[in-house]
Amino acid sequence: MFTSHDGLCSIGELAERAGVTVKAVRFYSDRGLLPEASRSAGGHRRYGPEALGRLRLVRSLRSLGLPVREVHRILDEEDKAGSVLEDAVAGQLRELGSQLKALRWREAGLRLVQECQPGERADRLRLIGAVAAPPSTAPLARFWRSWLPPRMPARATAAFLEATVPQPPDDPDPAQVLAFARLYAFVTRPCTGAEQPQPAAHKAAGARESAVLYAGLAQAYELAGTPLRRGVGPYAGEELDSFVDAYAGAYGSRDTPAFRGLLVGQLAADPRIDRYWELFAEVISPPGGPQEPNPGSAHDWLFAALHAQTAAAAG
Structure with missing residues (x-):
């Protein structure tokens, strides 16, 4: 008083x-x-x-x-202060989390520049300067959207992007910042041809068949992840059967030795994006730790298994 x-x-x-x-x-x-x-x-x-x-x-x-x-x-709104306060605090926590993530990325970027050789600094500054903090994955999604078959169903496209676009770590190591910056530069570089090369599967299958193909490939990649984590080399098994079934279903064909022979030739001739998957692995895996399987490494494992099987059958 x-x-x-x-x-x-x-x-x-x-x-x-x-x-x-x-x-x-x-x-x-x-x-x-x-x-x-x-x-x-x-x-x-x-x-x-x-x-x-x-x-x-x-x-x-x-x-x-x-x-x-x-x-x-x-x-x-004192009568409803509890709910109003909870909403306000939750919003502030989200904003603060984004700010903290940005600070961690900036710190890792500064360490990246500090720890590199003087001759590398200009290139690294150019790379990390092009990427926001925290970084946006929108350019990576645009890269894949231009690569996918046109008019593919939205749900199938979303599932594909979830598997192929790496989420930047909240607390990155400098090497992960560098890998993401290089990945960003890779997907935003000017195209050298009239259009981005497409796998033959895109030309042979329509939008709906492409959705079936990528759903089947996602299942095959998930199965291949188990032997990849264990360090087991490629072999013909359930993983390979699922991989071939995905292509056979999209083409309306049966899984036969002849189909597998044709498929291995087609996949060998398809354009590759190996650099993307190398950088993808570096972004999601801390340096020195085990590398998590990704669609690129799973595809390579399955293709190697298919190639070995067809080569053995031919010889």
């Missing part, structure tokens, strides 16, 4: 009791966060006993980084 005869206090007394500046009290008052009880004859602000608690609440909310508009919502 304030000691004045009317139970009110001045802006200076309120600021002193709350441990803030007079300027802060005036700022909150001007924005409607701290209502005045009255004005003195001289036009000075006067505040009631409830102002102290409200001011302390405003200061606490602002110390959490909540913007004035969010503080206003919380104070205006």
